[in-house]
Every structure is written in C-alpha cells, then in structure tokens.
Amino acid sequence: MRFLPTFLSLVAVSTAAPTNFFDDAYDFSEGLLDYYSKVSQHINRLRHSKTPVGCDAFKITLPSYASGLKAPDGLSPMYVAIGRGTQNYTCADSTSKSTPAAAGAVANLYNATCMAANFPDLLELIPNLIWNSSVPLDVSTFPRAKIQLPANVDLMGHHFFYDATTPEFNLNIAGGGQYGIAMTKKSGSIDAPSTATKGTYGAVAWLYLTATTGTVGKYKAVYRVDTASGSPPDTCEGQPAEFQMKYSANYYFFGN
C-alpha cells in the first residue's frame, strides 16, 4: 500500500508528458487527444460491423444545447458544414469608450454531412481544433480545399454577408457542387455554452437563421452551433478601424 502514492504521482507525470513528447511529431493538444480517443472508440465499435455507416441526412440532429433556440419543427436536415473563417468588426476610434461593431463574416464551408449523421460527438469537437489554424480563406474552387483537419471533408461553399444584415451561404462552387444559396436573416441567438473554446475574447453566439428573399433551393433555416472563438474585445481600446477575429463553427442546414 505504501507504494500507492508514488504510483499515483508517476501517473500524474506521465499523463502530462505527451504534450512535450509529441511536439515535434505534430501539434499535440488536449483537444486532439480527446478527439482521437473518440475516433478510437468508434473504430473499435465499428470494425466488426458488416453494415456501412452510410450517410443518411435524416439521422442528423442538432446538438442538445441548441434546444435554447427555436426548433426546426417540420423541417428536414439537409447538410452540415464546418465553417472556418473570420468574424469582422469595426471600431469608430481606438479608445475604451467605443465598442466593436459586427461587420460581417467570411468563412469557407466544408461538407461534414456524413460526420454529422454518424459521428456527431467528433463533429462538435472540430471547431475547437481548427479555429486558429492557418487555412487560406480565399479557396474558391472545388474539389479538395484541404483544411488542416483530422477528417476528410470537401469544400461545400462559402459564407459571407450579402449586405449588412444578410448572412449568405453560397453552395455553388466553381467546378463543383451547385447546391443553391441560403440567404438568411438572424432570427434567434443564445450565448455559446460556458464550455466553448473561447480563443482570445470568447466564442460567438449560437444562431438560428431563417431563409429570406434570394434563397435558391429548399433552405428554410440555418443554425450556427459549436462555435469556437470569433468574439471581439469588450472595447475598441488599441484596435484598428477594422479587424477580424478567427472563428470556426458548425452550420446545420434545414429545408422542406
């Protein structure tokens, strides 16, 4: 029995060790550890399975925390995208008296529909792993807009603002999928959960967006969930007139 305390402290040391050990091999992080341990559980669960996992969108459900937003009653899940880009802000001056104002966003959207249908526990971790990665933002052609991501996903479209109040999700890609356009307006918002990856100033809100004029296709609602980072500082102190905060989130598209 008297060896137990020593043994426990050794465990404590060795769980901390991989952080340094793997540094040269790849960007090891606690987040990746959690991610790969879940991947491993899925592999163990599925490796003797004879049934392909498939990709049925009807299996898709929103993360439970999104129940704080209006439910997609009567609508069907269509696609799920991982978004990675910037939230843009402006500052009237660079003093602590002014507050950053939201000024649109730009993001690449990657098709994670199959992942959402089969491995939602993995998908919800992805924004935390990629929000600060150095993915180029100007990827406009299909296919294989490679994202630094422990999953194979294809470019699905682009998110930007059509005008100051209209988030657009354009799923027509030069040389790739032509899946139409979800033109939206903000119809609901809840603070990101306290567990969200905050980055420098916090994670942007979870959103319920509804389709508006200009939509092409069956899109009726888009949810922004699993947000990581993207919030601005509380005040404009020391900020330039325009600045961007990197963010990532998952976007769930519903239609009829």
Ligand SMILES: *[C@@H]1O[C@H](CO)[C@@H](O)[C@H](O)[C@H]1NC(C)=O
């Ligand atoms: C937002 O910032 C990006 C750079 O990340 C820029 O390309 C884009 O034009 C900006 N969009 C708006 C609406 O200001």
Ligand SMILES: *[C@@H]1O[C@H](CO)[C@@H](O)[C@H](O)[C@H]1NC(C)=O
């Ligand atoms: C994000 O990346 C930048 C440079 O790429 C780095 O300086 C910064 O420390 C990173 N932030 C976090 C929270 O990982």
Ligand SMILES: *[C@@H]1O[C@H](CO)[C@@H](O)[C@H](O)[C@H]1NC(C)=O
């Ligand atoms: C997303 O991927 C699924 C599975 O490959 C595919 O059926 C669907 O058409 C894709 N959606 C878009 C918008 O690219």
